[in-house]
Amino acid sequence: TVIQWFPGHMAKAKREVQEKLKWIDVAFELLDARVPMSSRNPMIDEILGQKPRLILLNKADMADEAVTEQWIRYFHDQGRLALPIDAQSGTGVRQIAAAAKEMVKDKFEKMRAKGIKNPRPVRALIVGIPNVGKSTLINRLAGRHIAKTGDKPGVTKAQQWIKVGKEMELLDTPGILWPKFEDEDVGYKLAVTGAIKDEILNLQDVAVYALRFLSTHYPNRLAERYGLDDIPDDIVALFDAIGRRRGCLTSGGAVDYDKVADIVLYDIRTEKLGRLSFETPASRT
Ligand code: G4P
Numbered sequence: 001t002v003i004q005w006f007p008g009h010m011a012k013a014k015r016e017v018q019e020k021l022k023w024i025d026v027a028f029e030l031l032d033a034r035v036p037m038s039s040r041n042p043m044i045d046e047i048l049g050q051k052p053r054l055i056l057l058n059k060a061d062m063a064d065e066a067v068t069e070q071w072i073r074y075f076h077d078q079g080r081l082a083l084p085i086d087a088q089s090g091t092g093v094r095q096i097a098a099a100a101k102e103m104v105k106d107k108f109e110k111m112r113a114k115g116i117k118n119p120r121p122v123r124a125l126i127v128g129i130p131n132v133g134k135s136t137l138i139n140r141l142a143g144r145h146i147a148k149t150g151d152k153p154g155v156t157k158a159q160q161w162i163k164v165g166k167e168m169e170l171l172d173t174p175g176i177l178w179p180k181f182e183d184e185d186v187g188y189k190l191a192v193t194g195a196i197k198d199e200i201l202n203l204q205d206v207a208v209y210a211l212r213f214l215s216t217h218y219p220n221r222l223a224e225r226y227g228l229d230d231i232p233d234d235i236v237a238l239f240d241a242i243g244r245r246r247g248c249l250t251s252g253g254a255v256d257y258d259k260v261a262d263i264v265l266y267d268i269r270t271e272k273l274g275r276l277s278f279e280t281p282a283s284r285t
Contacts, residue, residue, distance in 0.1 A: 005178045014047050017175035020125050020159070024171065025104045026052045028096070030128030030137065033057035033068050033084055034277050037284045038189040039132055041177035048127075052103045053080065054096070058133040059193075060084035061091065067277035074281035087137035096141070097168040100124055122168045123161070127175035131195040134174035138162065146172050189278045194269045207261035210268055211238055213278060221273045 005013075021027070027048050032039035036057060041047065055075055060068055068084050075082040081099060085092035100122050101108075111119045126134050138146050142162045161169040179195075180186045188209040190196040198206075214222045215231050215238065222231055226242045242248070243255030246263055250256050267273055 005181065010178055013175075013177055014043065017047055017125075017127055017177065020171060020175060021048070021051050023159075024051070024123045024125045025107060026054060026100045026122060026124050027175075028100075028124055028126045028137075029053055029055050030058050030126055030132045030134055030174075031055060032132050032193060032195065033060040033063035033071070034193050035189045035195075035279055036071050037279055038183075038186040039129055039179060039193075039195065041127075041129060042180040044127075044177070047177070054099055054103060055080055055082035056096070056137070057082055057084045058087050058128075058137065061086040061089065062271055062275055064275050064277035067280050070281050085137075087133045087140050090140055093137070093140050097122070097165055101167055120169075121163070121166065123171075124164075124168060125171045125175055127177055129177055129179045129190075129195065134176070138170065138172065138174065141168075141170055142172075192265065192268060192278060198265075203261045203265065204257055207239075207264045208235055210264055211235060211242075214268075214273065214276075218273065218276060221276075225267065225273050 029040075029044060029048070057063070057068060057071060063084075072082045072084065081103070083092055083095055083099060085096070087093060104122050108119045108122075126137060128134050135146070141164045146162065160172045162172050164170050179190055187196065187201065188206060191198070191201045191206045192210045192213075211222070212235065215233075219231050222228065226245050228241055228245070232238045232241060239257055239260050240255050242264065243257070243260045246260070248256045248259035248263065268276065
């Protein structure tokens with residue numbers, strides 16, 4: 001789904017998430033481990049306020065492990081717990097309920113002190129931008145397939161609680177938030193990782209961004225994947241080199257840049273270049 005966000009939509013999405021906050025004990029802020037800052041809603045602190053929050057770095061299976069470690073430390077230094085997970089395979093997902101319980105320990109202690117013997121399960125809500133893996137995680141936690149309501153802002157239905165083991169309940173519809181659109185760098189990173197659909201951005205531009213990034217940060221992977229002895233500094237020369245290697249030629253024998261762009265982005269998104277992270281705590285803007 002291509003989502004069009006207007007200021008009115010953003011305000012509505014924010015309101016919808018805030019409506020749900022009163023029902024929950026803890027929010028799960030779902031981020032893409034490969035781009036934790038770019039996949040973050042720019043107003044998230046304001047939206048969630050003081051609500052206990054567990055950060056989940058999803059798609060950690062595709063991210064550079066060393067960089068994910070840096071992010072976990074980065075969030076830790078800010079007083080936040082972040083867990084790396086892979087909602088698709090389920091890796092790390094079992095830790096979520098225990099972490100959530102720990103986060104709301106004080107609140108539940110107070111309930112017990114007031115004489116409530118068996119406090120209810122911890123109630124949680126998943127929030128995140130489109131394509132970060134919210135539905136996949138909900139299904140994984142539920143242990144079954146929960147129908148998707150569609151990523152359209154304003155599509156509502158009756159809220160239901162999904163049981164996750166004995167001690168946690170999850171709202172079945174996630175809070176959908178918007179990324180930081182106005183930042184071009186963010187747009188490219190989301191496009192490279194596949195969070196923004198390809199129709200929206202020029203594929204060649206996205207591939208230029210990706211190749212420049214890989215040349216700087218993962219030159220050996222690039223050289224190895226495309227059989228290059230060295231990585232040309234000039235981006236057109238790099239497109240040419242990859243194009244010739246991969247036989248991306250037009251009938252006239254010129255390099256077909258659209259095809260090169262397609263191949264490079266496909267390779268990145270399907271891990272043909274290995275596990276990649278596109279931002280580090282040090283590089284964040
Ligand atoms: P959303 O509800 O937040 O919009 O995201 P959704 O769960 O639909 O997930 C978006 C895509 O990300 C899906 O790919 C899903 O399989 C994939 N995904 C979710 N979590 C993980 C993870 O931890 N690791 C990996 N590798 N992939 C994950 P898709 O079904 O192929 O759909 P699409 O590519 O056509 O969007």
